[in-house]
Amino acid sequence: MxxxxxxxxxxxxxxxxxxxxxxxxxxxxxxxxxxxxxxxxxxxxxxxxxxxxxxxxxxxxxxxxxxxxxxxxxxxxxxxxxxxxxxxxxxxxxxxxxxxxAGIAARQLRLDAPVGFLVGNRRLPFKTVLSGDISLLLDEGHQGQPLCGGLNGKLFLNHIGLNNQFGDYPLGNMAFSLQCVKGQVQLATDDEKNAIGVAGTLLFKDQLQMEVNGRIRRTDGQSRDLQNSLGLLGKPDANGNYPLQYKGRIPGL
Known part of the structure; x- marks a missing residue:
């Protein structure tokens, strides 16, 4: 040399x-x-x-x-x-x-945090107060347009409670799968992954927008306040499912 x-x-x-x-x-x-x-x-x-x-x-x-x-x-x-x-x-x-x-990517990610920590000082609609913990397990994910280019993981809501001016709603444990759908972050669940009869998807979009498409039915795991509030969602279908629909800005953001 x-x-x-x-x-x-x-x-x-x-x-x-x-x-x-x-x-x-x-x-x-x-x-x-x-x-x-x-x-x-x-x-x-x-x-x-x-x-x-x-x-x-x-x-x-x-x-x-x-x-x-x-x-x-x-x-x-x-x-x-x-x-x-x-x-x-x-x-x-x-x-x-x-x-x-190409942007930011993550893999083998685990994050545990109280719901209150994530919500912070934000004021939620109807004076809502949330309790419980969140566990995120992300196998892999990478940035894309408008939000993601790929996503594979699970989100667990543990011992979730919701209290507002209408009543007390202990929601218990819920599990969601995470996917990237047309560049947007989708959370999906069914009534086998929770005790309160919820099934459907949450789609998080850019500009802090979200879309909820799902349904909820009466179960023994629901509190009385929750059961009494189901009628506010509209009329149930032939199978007793009440609609869960929302399209707009993420509440509290």
């Missing part, structure tokens, strides 16, 4: 090690973070670092760690394995996320 080639390789290796050892706190200080996002107690390197606190608006998360995969850079992709909190934390999760010219 000629001397020039050895010098070039030496410089490239030097630059690679400099980047790998670059302090995470300096990188975060130079990075243009989105508005309302702050990282505190940052330590480690750019490639393998952590932050004691992640602040997103009024929400505070604990212990975010990440590890970048250098080999992915040769394919034009920035890929990182991340972990948030621990299983003892109210909000916790982990997964693999990547950035490329």
């Amino acid at each position: 000629k001397l020039f080639g050895k010098i070039v390789i030496g410089i490239l290796l030097y630059l690679l090690f400099m980047i790998m050892l670059f302090p995470a706190r300096v990188a975060v200080a130079l990075m243009p973070l989105p508005s309302g996002v702050q990282l505190g107690g940052v330590s480690g390197s750019l490639w393998h670092g952590q932050a004691d606190v992640l602040q997103i608006g009024s929400r505070q998360l604990e212990r975010l760690s990440w590890q970048l995969q250098p080999s992915s850079l040769f394919t034009g992709v920035v890929q990182a394995q991340w972990q948030l909190g621990s299983r003892a934390s109210a909000v916790n999760g982990k997964g693999i996320i990547s950035w490329s010219s």
Whole structure:
């Protein structure tokens, strides 16, 4: 190997090690973070670092760690394995996320959080207060137009409760499958995945719009307040199913 080639390789290796050892706190200080996002107690390197606190608006998360995969850079992709909190934390999760010219993608993602944390300080219609927990399990998903290009996973609503000016509605546990339909995020469920007789789909669109197409029937798992409210949805069909229809902006957003 000629001397020039050895010098070039030496410089490239030097630059690679400099980047790998670059302090995470300096990188975060130079990075243009989105508005309302702050990282505190940052330590480690750019490639393998952590932050004691992640602040997103009024929400505070604990212990975010990440590890970048250098080999992915040769394919034009920035890929990182991340972990948030621990299983003892109210909000916790982990997964693999990547950035490329095609957009953002994620796989092997798990996220657990209380409903109240996700709703935050938003005012929901009819003075509604939600309780319970949400678990998201995402096998894979990637960005597309207008929202997604692919999506495969499940969403679990655990011990969900809804209270508003009309009554108390314990909804229990519900499970949804996640898919990407014509670039939009679809959640689908049937009455075998919940005890309150709900089946149908929720379609999340761009511009914070959503569309609900489903039905609900009377079951023994429904509270009395819920059973008494079914008539407000319209007339039941021949099978006793009441329509669940909505098209408009996502409530509270």
